[in-house]
Amino acid sequence: MTYQKRLSLLVGLDSAIVLFSIYIGYFILHPYMNIYNASTLFISSISLLASHHLFAALYKLYQKAWEYASVRELVAIAKAVTLSIAITAIIQLAAFQDIYIRVLLVTWMLHILLIGGSRFSWRMYRDHFIAGDEEKKRALIVGAGSGGSMVVRQLLNHNDVDFCPVALVDDDSNKQRLQIHGVTVEGKTADIPRIVEERQIDHIIIAIPSLKRSETQHIYKQCAKTSAKVQIMPLIEDVITGRVSVNQFREVQVEDLLGRDPVELNIESISEYVKGRTILVTGAGGSIGSEICRQIGTFQPGKIVLVGHGENSIYQIDMELRNRNKGSIEIIPIIGDIQDRERMLSVMQEYKPDVVYHAAAHKHVPLMEYNPKEAVKNNIFGTKNLAEAACAAGVKKFVLISSDKAVNPTNVMGATKRVAEMVIQQLDKESETSFVAVRFGNVLGSRGSVIPLFKKQIQAGGPVTVTHPDMTRYFMTIPEASRLVIQAGALAKGGEIFVLDMGEPVKIVDLAKNLIKLSGYGIEEIGIKFSGIRPGEKMYEELLNNNEVHPNQVFPKIHIGKAGQVEGEVLWEFINSLPAKSNGLLKEELVEIANAKGELQQLMREVSGVLI
Structure with a gap:
């Protein structure tokens, strides 16, 4: 129905209701009060009709979506009706020196009842006769706060959604047995397995926007005991900005189950050294390098110089940044190898960057065991070439992306990264450029990480291969790792090795089990095979030696190391x-x-x- 037709229908319906109400009021009371008078009835009807449409327009009664009517809409109706009755009373007093209070009171009650009833009857009809709940999946909502209430309401009001809310759970004792939009809070998160079984739940929706990752992990452990599929409501800011709707639920990701919260940035300190400056990123087409470019773009640098060896990856991040920034930042793609010393000197001299983020590296541990010379050429000599070129060009800050494998290394990759740290620490002493290194653990979803490998194995029907049942690693997300690198540049005074407090290490086998479950399979269905530790691998990773760590954090979750020089x-x-x-x-x-x-x-x- 078009807006004009809808408006005409509502105006006509309200006009009929207004006239009906006042005429019924007069005729009900006339036998007892002998107040019938054609002129009185006519003037009262016209004044009530005109004032009703005036206040209906003022309170936007004709613009509201009545299929979603609630108490707020009822209040708006009450205000419009009451004010229109009040105006009519004033006109009666002016015209007849009397106010027919009883007539107006009956008219007011009929007016409220019929106007409100006409609106809410459509919602009731829509909810109970149009919605086909019997064909929808039965959903359990985790969280009975504002997020849960929003999700329940959206699921009830949208016929195109495949879910019907059956029950809620919340750990707040005060909310137990309460109803939200007719759906009952039937227990706490510990009761999820019981409720899923008793209420035959098909789907679990986590609807707590402020949920921390540690809490997400706890809730997911309860959900994993069931066969129901688990999803999470979108971020409130994404809903508010219109990027997604409330009922566009996303899958639970492995990142949600890390059990640790991301590092927050000191926006002012980063803006101070990035805004309007020229930023050069090596390995700009890689997982970490490309994310650094994306996040740096939010601080409005003057130029971003993208340096990489692979033309396809540099092309992709170049196009993405151009589309994202719409010409507000100059993007310069450079194809070049950090092992090419003359090329690096030339690029640095031409663009004279203020800040360099060095993310280019060979990082695959087993491959570097078979190709140690390539690891040396890229990770040591490539870093040395780039760092010395930065010195010659007068770069203010140089940030090296290092690895937790540089601590007590048992492999070539870790050893070359440690020597690269030594190189930039020495150059920090010999030049005006401030050199720093940033160490972090494994990055979820990066190229060469276990997550893409596990996903491929699951898609192929399994089994998922894990090296050892006791092997652990520290994990962070790509955005977290990139934030740390950017923040380190702001904190850098020169010569430091920054280390993220990465929380507790994660067992690789637990990561594999979670990923299998998140993919909708059972552990037994896919299977896990232990293949044995590969050349150069450790059972456990470290971030700093015991004698290398400063106990105090220089920034929330960031330490400075005391690695020897x-x-x-x-x-x-x-x-x-x-x-x-x-x-x-x-x-x-x-x-x-x-x-x-x-x-x-x-x-x-x-x-x-x-x-x-």
């Missing part, structure tokens, strides 16, 4: 000796040097053959 001459001599080493010797010496503690200086002298 070396004499510059010894470090450069050792690095220069690396290309001549064989693969076997290279791996052995890298790991030995990266793990050296008090004997580091002497060990480097011996390995590099430098006699001092």
